[in-house]
Amino acid sequence: MNVKLLNFLEGILGKGDVLKKGEVAFYCPKCKHHKKKLQIHLEENNEFQHYHCWTCNFGGRSIISLLNHINKSYDKNKLKQIIGEVKIKSSNSEPKVSSTTYYLPTEFISLTKCQPKNPHYNNAIQYLFNRGLTINDIIRYNIGYCETGLFKYMIIIPNYDCDNNLNFFSGRSFYEDEYKHKNCGWSKNIIGFENFINWDYPITLVEGAFDAIASRINTIPLYGKFISEKLFIALIEHNVKEIYIALDLDAIKNSIDIAEYLINNGILVHLIIVEDKDPSEMGYKNFIELKNNTSVFDPNNLFDIKLQLALA
Numbered sequence: 001m002n003v004k005l006l007n008f009l010e011g012i013l014g015k016g017d018v019l020k021k022g023e024v025a026f027y028c029p030k031c032k033h034h035k036k037k038l039q040i041h042l043e044e045n046n047e048f049q050h051y052h053c054w055t056c057n058f059g060g061r062s063i064i065s066l067l068n069h070i071n072k073s074y075d076k077n078k079l080k081q082i083i084g085e086v087k088i089k090s091s092n093s094e095p096k097v098s099s100t101t102y103y104l105p106t107e108f109i110s111l112t113k114c115q116p117k118n119p120h121y122n123n124a125i126q127y128l129f130n131r132g133l134t135i136n137d138i139i140r141y142n143i144g145y146c147e148t149g150l151f152k153y154m155i156i157i158p159n160y161d162c163d164n165n166l167n168f169f170s171g172r173s174f175y176e177d178e179y180k181h182k183n184c185g186w187s188k189n190i191i192g193f194e195n196f197i198n199w200d201y202p203i204t205l206v207e208g209a210f211d212a213i214a215s216r217i218n219t220i221p222l223y224g225k226f227i228s229e230k231l232f233i234a235l236i237e238h239n240v241k242e243i244y245i246a247l248d249l250d251a252i253k254n255s256i257d258i259a260e261y262l263i264n265n266g267i268l269v270h271l272i273i274v275e276d277k278d279p280s281e282m283g284y285k286n287f288i289e290l291k292n293n294t295s296v297f298d299p300n301n302l303f304d305i306k307l308q309l310a311l312a
Contacts, residue, residue, distance in 0.1 A: 031056035057261035107149035127174035157209040192221035199238035210280035225254040246272040
């Protein structure tokens with residue numbers, strides 16, 4: 001851990017609590033929670049300087065951005081000197097190479113390989129067509145299926161990072177089955193469909209891969225109801241200006257929490273209320289129409305909505 005940087009931060013944020021993995025917890029100057037919920041990475045690794053408050057979701061990737069966001073005065077030259085020493089030290093050390101490589105199931109069969117006489121292939125293709133997907137979608141997202149193994153009779157949708165490296169995949173049964181959904185079990189601290197995202201344009205957040213494909217334009221699947229830490233950081237780092245949130249109706253509280261975080265970080269938010277059907281069930285045209293008719297969310301309504309949820 002960088003002790004010089006720790007001492008520097010404690011002079012501004014107050015005494016910190018050293019946690020595992022090189023993290024230090026401070027009181028968050030943004031939400032002013034009574035517990036130390038702002039965690040900053042001070043270990044000299046790939047996450048060095050990353051920070052995140054687990055109460056208000058205030059986060060970013062550099063100490064300078066942290067102090068600038070909270071309008072704290074500090075010795076900029078001294079901070080740059082401390083950070084510069086870390087960079088010099090890191091450049092003289094052996095580079096760390098990730099040994100983790102992910103693979104699709106060995107039973108994975110690409111749906112781009114036509115098998116007209118195979119009933120499972122035909123049923124998998126028909127299932128996708130019924131969900132509004134096209135051949136172009138199958139090619140674009142490298143969609144396949146399995147006939148045997150842990151993901152037997154499941155559609156497989158891979159997820160790739162910005163360098164087109166596989167980092168996740170989700171499965172969906174194309175037959176009536178007790179278990180309709182099954183993920184790969186890897187970490188969800190990823191950015192959904194990152195290799196397709198243009199951070200300079202408005203982004204849409206949805207729950208699942210099918211929803212993201214149906215929405216088509218610059219959409220990130222969360223693979224659940226929460227934003228990952230990596231996505232939190234990326235939104236701030238890329239200075240994203242506008243976001244649409246379209247989680248299922250049963251996740252309205254999660255949608256409100258995400259909206260509050262984004263608004264607190266200066267992002268325009270459109271909260272799309274998906275009532276009867278999720279985006280993949282609505283279809284592209286209906287979803288886009290709903291999206292286009294959704295106005296900017298008023299942060300002044302946050303308290304009233306939270307009160308309604310608490311009373312529900």
